Amino acid sequence: MKKKSIKDIAQDLGVSKTTVSFVLNKKGDEKNISKKTQKVILDYIKEVGYQPNQIAKSLKNGTTNTIGYLVPDISNPFYAKIGRMIEDLLWEKGYHLLIGSTDEKKEKEELLINMFVNRQVDGLIIASCFIKGDVLKSLSRQNFPMVFFDREDPDFLANYILVENKNPMKEAIQKTIDKGAKRIGLLSITPDVYSLKLRIDGYKQALTDNALEYDENLLRIVDHNHIKESAQKELKYLIEAGVDVVVFTNNQITATAIWLMNMHYPEKVKEITFVSFDNLDIFDYSMPRVISIAQPIMSIARQSVDILEEVIKSKESKNTRIELKPKLIER
Amino acid sequence: MKKKSIKDIAQDLGVSKTTVSFVLNKKGDEKNISKKTQKVILDYIKEVGYQPNQIAKSLKNGTTNTIGYLVPDISNPFYAKIGRMIEDLLWEKGYHLLIGSTDEKKEKEELLINMFVNRQVDGLIIASCFIKGDVLKSLSRQNFPMVFFDREDPDFLANYILVENKNPMKEAIQKTIDKGAKRIGLLSITPDVYSLKLRIDGYKQALTDNALEYDENLLRIVDHNHIKESAQKELKYLIEAGVDVVVFTNNQITATAIWLMNMHYPEKVKEITFVSFDNLDIFDYSMPRVISIAQPIMSIARQSVDILEEVIKSKESKNTRIELKPKLIER
DNA sequence: CGGCTTTACTAAATCGGTTTACTAAATCGT
DNA sequence: ACGATTTAGTAAACCGATTTAGTAAAGCCG
Incomplete structure (x- = not known):
């Protein structure tokens, strides 16, 4: 039958x-x-x-009620949680989510975008690692409904849902300086991404504001293709350089560092303070103590969905830039 | 243009x-x-x-190169990681992933399954919370390509990728008993799910094997609609009942309990041992000490994809039941 | 040079819906 | 009782691809 x-x-x-x-x-x-x-x-x-048969319907109507969700890694808790919220919000409106992980690779990202568009997704919510590529440029010119979150390219006009980067980072670090921090290192994944650059700017600013010397040897970059090994090497460097605070530009690198500290330097976990852009539940009780900058995940999801829906409905191009305020969690 | x-x-x-x-x-x-x-x-x-236009192609060919991935919660690290691996494995074969979170709700699950099938997904990989429902039964009768993982209904023939539940749980608990544990409690979310029942059976078995009294007051069920509040209440009960070991049936409840312990009973974290079915990175260094049963996430993903592909290709029904061995992590 | 094969290409059906334009029959108003 | 309107429905085009069945022209053979 x-x-x-x-x-x-x-x-x-x-x-x-x-x-x-x-x-x-x-x-x-x-x-x-x-x-x-x-x-x-x-x-x-x-x-x-x-x-x-929804496919037949889609062909005729020209709409699939499907949204593409493109992020560097869907299993990163930050993207997973936002994804989950977006899924829920879209579910209520009758949309489904097609997901893709780009691994921070331009080629994979562009392939995925193309495939999603060919599959006629009605819109894209994307944390892009390479915004100024031809594919996104061309889509933007064609007025394709897109919302960018988490990452920005200041030279590219689009709908952005962002979180303030520089100031919160500066303020979080200020807290540690107020408590006596003297030698502050930073660990980041490759900052081709503008948001990460801004976070690093916040770090530099915090140092100069306090007349602390900015030692560029204390700014360590981790290779995102071998996070664990690379982070281990760089963390070791910082510890041997005698830092009392390490700053991280995203949750993934913080989580890795916490693990590394506990595995390799358990005797030091009480002497060092971490500052993390992005929050994780475990920071509530993990050692070293973590001061974190919690992104408003729910708002990011909600705003992304709202703006995207608006753009889809209106059929007109819009360039909204929303900058949300993160929350400092001191502990 | x-x-x-x-x-x-x-x-x-x-x-x-x-x-x-x-x-x-x-x-x-x-x-x-x-x-x-x-x-x-x-x-x-x-x-x-x-x-x-892939939609037109799909309509004509009757295949969408899309697989539905249905789990209770895509932001749970266990499902997120498996999802990510499945995404990668399917990507190589030209498939994409449509995702859905069921929230352990039968109605939502069935709605999602129907929507996915109407969207002509070529197959389904699903951790179902209600396998014996009409929707899945009917799909199974129609020979629709499906692979079930993580959860099983012994009365329902299908392709299952599972992990042994009872014995590993028993053996993990045995380790704590060997080290002198006397009073062992258990915290689980509502075990309508057969796999969770088996894990609980392992717990009971461990007790009776060692001539420890099975006190059913020490088996506490957490309401999955209010995990934090409910877990807090039940954990409190167990601690006041003087347990030296608490057993958990999945990672979510363990993670919640670790958080609660550190927030509310920091003085006790050294006296109590946790046993967790499912592993998380944080268990490597979090307190209380966690003995965990790590599911072979990579194998689960790979087998799911392999079996699904086989079923899709062959067009014939198959009922494979693969039971993988988890790994005990003692710490 | 007439018939057969090969080359190079095309018309039309199909997938499963939606939608526009149309018609036949019934009902209405006066 | 006759034209106008309403009721109840249908045929066919369309969305954008694939695929079957076919055709016209060129090339080949004896």
């Missing part, structure tokens, strides 16, 4: 496809289909368990 | 749609399209940046 199509239903019942389609779409009354016929069709639909 | 379709290309070039389609699908030689015409078409394709 294979799947029935509208055509089958129509044939079985001796009516036309049109009639069936009207009834299915609740246009029966409007289109003057008699109550009797409507009932016959509806009853039969139920009986055979008819389910419409 | 709107998107060009095959028809537009054909018109622009004064050839037929058929010819263009053949060339696009590399059937030019086979179908006797002259090299010259092929080149003309390919050049023009490149020039205008033609991208095929």
Whole structure:
């Protein structure tokens, strides 16, 4: 017993496809289909368990009710949580989520974007690692509904949902300086990304504001292809350089460092303070003590969905830039 | 400049749609399209940046190259990590992932399954909270490609990728008993799920094997709608009941309990040992000490994808049941 | 040079829906 | 009782691809 199509239903019942389609779409009354016929069709639909083929619908309507969610890594808690919230918010509006992880690779990102667009997603919510590429440029020119979050390219006009980077980073570090920190190191993944650059700017600013020497040897970059090994090497460097505070530019690198500290330098976990852009639940009790900058995950998700929906509905291009305030968690 | 379709290309070039389609699908030689015409078409394709509409393709071919990934919560690290691996494995085979979180709700799960099937996903990888429902039964009867993981219903024949539950749980608890544990409590979310029942069976078995009294007051169930509050209450109960070991049936509840312990009973974290089914990185250094049963996430993902692909390719129904061995991490 | 094969290509059907334009029959108003 | 309107429905085009069945022209053979 294979799947029935509208055509089958129509044939079985001796009516036309049109009639069936009207009834299915609740246009029966409007289109003057008699109550009797409507009932016959509806009853039969139920009986055979008819389910419409959304692909056919999509082809005709030109809309798939699917949104693409593109991030560097969907298993990173930050992106996973935002993804989950976006999923919920979109679910209420009848949308589904197609996901893709770019691994911070430009080529993969562009391939994914193209595939998603070819699959006719109605919009894209994306934490892009390479905004100024041709693919996104061309989509933007075609007015394709997109919302960028987490990462920005200041030379590229678009809808951005961002979080303030520089100041919060500066203020978080200030807290440690107020408590006596003298030698402050920083660990970051490759900062090709503008947001990360701003976070690092915040770090530099905090130092200069306090007339602390900015030693560029204390600014260590971790290779994101071998995070654990590379972070281990760089963390070792910082500890041997005698830092009392280490600053991190995202949760992934902080989590890795906490693990490394506990595995390799358990005797030092009480002497060092971490400052992390991004928060994780474990920071509430993990050692070293972590001062973190918690991004407003719920707002990011909500705003992304709202703006995207607006753009999809209006069919007009818009360039909204929303900068949300993160929350400092001192502990 | 709107998107060009095959028809537009054909018109622009004064050839037929058929010819263009053949060339696009590399059937030019086979179908006797002259090299010259092929080149003309390919050049023009490149020039205008033609991208095929996958929806139209899907409608015609009856396949979408999309797989549905359905889990209780995509932001749970266990499901997020498996999801990520599945995404990568499927990516190589040209598939994409449509995701859905069921929140352990039967209705939402069934709605999601139906929507995914209507969207013509080619298959489903699912950690179902309600396997024996009509929707899955009916899909199974229709031979729809599905792979179940993490959760099982012994009365329902299907493709399962599972992890041994009872014995590993028993053995993990045995370790604590060997070290002198006397009063062992358990915290679990509502175990409507067979796998969780088996884990609890392992707990009971460990106790009876060692002639320890099984006190059913020490088996506490947490309401999964209010995990934090409920876990707090139940954990308090166990601590006041003087347990020296607490067993957890999944990572989510363990993580919550670790947080609660550190927040509310920091003085006790050294006296109590946790046993957790599922592993998390933080267990490597968090307090209380955690003995965990690490599921082989990579294997689960790989097997799920392999079996699913096999089922999709073969078009025949299969009922494979693979039970993987988890790894005990003692610490 | 007439018939057969090969080359190079195309018209039209199809997938499963939606929608526009149309018609036949029934009902209404006067 | 006759034209106008309403009721109840249908045929066919369309969305953008794939694929089958076919054709016209050129090439080949004896």
